[in-house]
Amino acid sequence: MTHPSAIALTGFIAWALLLLVLMEIIRTQLVLRGKIPANGFVPDNANLSSFMQRLARAHANCVEGxxxxxGLLLVAIITGHTSITDSAAYLFLACRVFQSLVHLASVSAAAVTVRFSAFAVQMAIGVYWAAGLLASVWPSGPG
Incomplete structure (x- = not known):
């Protein structure tokens, strides 16, 4: 049996982890090659290449989201209301990954517009999920 909400949540976490691992592999190479001291990194990679700065921001976007x-996916899973989140779970995850990939590729005006569009879809899905979950868990009142 497939559980789209659980797969999307796990995929979201795994994607954030993959971005972090990629960043740390590159940072390790920079240290081992003597290009930067081990204590020379800043959280946003401002002292590194533009790709590394975009990678740090793409990872931060995942962590922020x-x-x-x-949380919405987790609420749906815990409360047994995945019927609300399952239908858009894969679309959400695809938009999340696509947003990050576009972020890694470019910060041109066109890329930022495409990236925001992917994020806007995620926000719309999130609002739909939140409304559906609130309606499903909200007490129906006395009686």
């Missing part, structure tokens, strides 16, 4: 979108 995880409590909101991941």
């Amino acid at each position: 995880l409590p909101v979108f991941g």
Whole structure:
């Protein structure tokens, strides 16, 4: 049996982890090659290449979104209301990964517009999920 909400949540977490691992592999190479001291990194990679700066921001975007979108997926899973989130779970994950890939590729005006469009879809899905979950768990009142 497939569980789209659980797969999307796990995929979201795994994607954030993959971005972090990629960043740390590149940072390790920079240290081992003597291009930067081990204590020479800043959180946003501002002292590194533009790709590394975009990678740090793409990872941060995932981490920033995880409590909101991941939290909604988790609520759906815990409360047994995945019927609300399952239908858009894969679309959400695809938009999340696509947003990051576009971020890694470019910060041109066109890329930023495409990236925002992918994020806007995620926000719309999140609002739909939140409304559906609130309606499903909200007490129906006395009686």
